[in-house]
Every structure is written in C-alpha cells, then in structure tokens.
Amino acid sequence: MQQNKDVILKLRDLKAHFPVKAGVFKRTVGHVKAVDGVDLDIYRGEVLGVVGESGCGKTTLGKAILRLVESSEGQVIYCSDDEQRDLTTLDNEGMVPYRKKLQIVFQDPHSSLNPAFTIFGSLEDPLKKYGVKSRAERRKIIGDLLEAVNMRPEYMDRYPHEFSGGQRQRIGIARALSIGPELIVCDEAVSALDVSIQAQVLQLLMKLKQEKNLTYVFITHDLSVTEYICDRIAVMYLGRVVELCDSEELYNHTLHPYTRALLSAVPVADLDKQTDRIVLEGDVPSPVNPPSGCPFHPRCQSAIERCKTDVPKLKRYEVDGRDHFASCHLVDLPEAV
C-alpha cells in the first residue's frame, strides 16, 4: 500500500563519520559514527518522526540531508516528477536549486537568530539570493511570513533579544518557510519550550503543513510529542534506524526491544495502561567503537548468543497489510517479500 506513495527523498546507506583526532600531531585515531548506514524513504506530505536517545545521531542525520554536514558515504536522492538527483554528488552551485526545497528549523531558540540583526535583516538575504530584488517586496514577504506564524508584521524591525523563546521559534519557522520549501527538517523544534507553548507551536506546524503541502522530518527525543503529529516513526540507535513503521503501529505492535524500552519510559496518563517500566541499563555505547553484532545487545534484556556476533539487518515485515521495518533477531514474524 505504501509502495504507491509518492517518495520525496530517499536515503540510501547514508553515513556521516567524524574523524577523532588525538595527540600532538592530530592523527586520526578513529571515527565517530554519528550516522552509520541509514536507509529511509520519506514520502511526500507525511510527518516522519525520528526518535532516539541523545547522541544517537538524529541531528547529524538531519544536517546530512541538507548537506550541512558532509556525508562520508551513501546517497540522499531527491525525487520529483521529472527527476531523481543524488544530492551528495552536487557541488555548492549545483545544490542551489535543492536548497530551495529543503529547509531546517533548529532546537535552540537562543542561538537560532542572529543577535546583531533585526528579524528583517536576518531574513532578507535568503530572499535576495532567490531573486526577490526590491526591498519593498522583501518587506512584504517577511511581513506575510510573520503573519503566517501568528506574529505581527511590525515585529520584523525588532531584535531577537526582544522576543520570548516561543516567539523566536516561530520566527525560525517563518525563516524556514521563506523560500517555499517542500520538506522541512524540524530538529527538536519544540523541545526547548514550555509544554503549553509546545502545543501552540505544534499546532502552528500542522496548520502550515496543511496550507503549504509540506513534508516534515520531525526529530525529537520526546515520544509523547511524536504520537500526536507523526504519521510514521523511525527509531534510531547508534546512528542506525532500528525500527520504522506507522506511528500507531509502533505503539501497538512494538517489535524492537529498544523501542519497547523507550516507550515504557513515556509517562502514561491512563493508569490501567501503565505497564512495567523497562529501565535501560548502562550508557549509550560510544559511537566510536560500537559493540559487535547488534549495537543494542549489551543493554538488551532478551539478547541471545547470536545478537553478540551477527549484525541484524533492517527487515521488512507486514503487519495487517502494512509495512513494519525492524532490525532484531528476535522478531518471529515472516519477512515480507
């Protein structure tokens, strides 16, 4: 069923490794494997949640999609009706048309706006670059953008320090929208906000998605947020996707033990539904030397011998006729063909 859906972005074996340098001579002694082989199809118009513990490579994945960090291997393929283009092979010039289609909203409202510029000053250069020549027109566009995120157009002449965190975050969203993107990576876009403001910003994001036909990659470590807005959820562990499926499916038929542990840590309001909490023991292993076999096995309560040696592949299963990907040796479902 999902196969017919329109794909906007395909990630193929995407890797982003950072060299670790040590010693007086700054020799490379290893690599932080922040993103270590991600395969993912992102469908047009969906909200794809990416969840996982801190340091599992969510931000790096988002940045690699936009080429804000260079990937070391793999492909990011942008698909439209008439072309399929691997973005990782393009130079800066070649990237320009695709920069217009992909944008990002950041986590930290305090560093996401330039303190030395007014909002207009910060937002006008991208518009200039993409062909809005007259200043009056730029002012008009930025005013409209601010209105679209429920702010007054006059605010464009103020400095960032005059705004609250929620307001800044909305300005960040306005900036991402400014050149009419198709896909927006929201990197923990609401994590730094109060719960009440979170809801407000999430609502705004959903409204804009409807109006402008956007696709979101919604990065978060907060599973209670994903539940409400994501169509599908990808669970990441140590730079890899370990489970991927529709979001209700993830909550109802969890396949991967790591996802189960994550879900059990989410506070549940309904007392009857309260399950035994699975507490993850030990720290996240170092992404420099990931464990052999399944990267999750040292912390997995149901690990068997095989988990220590064999790396599980991300396999496709079919549950109720819908795709469900998971990488675990313990799943006893027939693999879909």
Added chain:
Amino acid sequence: MSVTHDSGRKKNHLDRQFDLIRRREEAGELSNPKGYRFARKFLSNRLAAFGLVVFTLIVLVSVLAPLLTPYNPRAIDLRNILKPPTWEHWFGTDKVGRDLFTRVLYGGQISILVGLGSALASAVVGVLVGCYTGYVGGWRDALAMRVSEIFMSFPQIILVLLLVAILGQSLSNLIIIFILTGWGGIYRLARARMLSLREEEYVQALRSFGLSTPIICYKHILPNALGPIMVNITLSTAAFILAEAGLSFLGLGVPLDIPTWGNILNVAQDLRILENNWWVWLPVGIVISLFVLSVNFIGDGLRDATDPTQQG
C-alpha cells in the same frame, strides 16, 4: 475584613500596573535600543570617560597644531638653543633652537597616525584573514595559522633592521613593519571568535539557504565578534605608539627630520641633555604616557561595555 479588602485592592493595583507594562512592552516602548545601553555603560565607567576626554584633547590639539602655535616645527633658531620653558616657548627649545611645544603637537600628528593607522590596517588584514579561514577551516585555516606563527615569532627589531637595511628608513616602511608584525594578534582573536560563532544555529540556517561564504562570515557573523576586536584595536594602537617611540629613540623608526614623539625623545640619548635639560624629554614623555594610558582606559571601557556576561 478590611485586610482582605485592602489586599484585594493592592492586587488590583498591581494588575493594572502589570497591564500597563505589558501594553508598553507590546508597543515596543520598553525595549531600549542596544546602542543606548552601550553608551551608558561606557560612560558610567569613569576611567573610560577620562580616557576618551584626554584622547580627544590630544588628537584635537595635534590636528589643530597650525592654529595653536606660530612656530614651524622644523625652523632652526640658533640664538635660542636649549632654552628652558618660557612664555614664548612653553616647553622650551631643543639643541638647534626648535620650539618643543610645536614639535610635540606636530609630532603627535605623525605618532598618532603611525599608531592608529598601523592598528587599523593590521586589524583589517587580521580580521579579513581570520574571519574567513576560521569559518571555512580545513587547510586554509592551518595555512593561515602557520603563516601568522612565523610572523609573530619573528622579532620585530630584527625585521626593522632588515627593512631599514634593504629599503631604507621611511614612515611607510615603519607602518608596513608594524602591520606585518601586528596582524597576527587580531587574526588569532578573530579566528577564535569565528570558531565558536560558526557553530551557532543561525549560521547553520544561513548555510542551509546556500548563501555565499563571504556574506555569511563577513556580513552575518563578524558583527558578533566586533566587540573584542575593537578592544584589541585600541590596545594595539597604544602598543604601536610605544613601539614607534622606542624605535625612533634608537634612531630606527621614522626618519629623524620628521618630528614624532619618538624622534623628540631621541635627543635624550645624549647624557648631558638627559641630566641638564629635562624640558627636552619630560613633557613629551608625559604626553606619550598620557596618550597611551587614555587609549588603554578606552580599551578597558570598551571591553566592559561589550562584554555580554555583564548585563545591565
């Protein structure tokens, strides 16, 4: 009963006040512009204000020298050799009868030009290189770092001797030497600021639009690094003025026929003058010290006023 009534009224009053503040806030009245806070902080620092006054005064009298003194700084008057201060010659006269007050004023023009000019020019070089290489990183950054190390580890005095020997002594050569030995400091400062600023999310956002590197690093990031750079410019102005005085004292700086503060001091090499004719070297020494001190005070004031950790 009356207590609750009273507290109720008080609360109402507070509410109203709060509403008022909020309304003004909405209207943007309460947000004072950044520049205002900066000026207030700078001026509330007494030393900085004092420095600014002295600095302005010395610059003004130097620039207005032709209006303030009837003498020519190079006019030799052999009838008035080594005269102590009088009403005619406020700072006395030197070995060949030139009026020392006039020479200090005209000398100020050159000395300040050398100090401020070298500081500004080396700041331009340092900031242009440091911002760019610090932002892009990689081999360009490594190369710039090595080059700056070479220049900074090269003793200034040897460079001076070398250039004087090769190119001869001149005002512009001295400024070039100061730029060569001086850009490294500001380069490193700019680079270090860049290394931390380039990780800010607004920079990532600009990159995600594909804006060009010069626009990102010079237009958008540089203004956030300007505070410490300005401080550094003032401090190196002071250092260059001292260096000029020192080199000219040794006879290696500005050619002796051009009056500068260092060249006036030069005659104090003569022990007899040093012992018997204090007016030849003391007033100019005081002026140099005052000027350097005032510039340093200004630098410290700027540092305090631009330091974001000191809110207020």
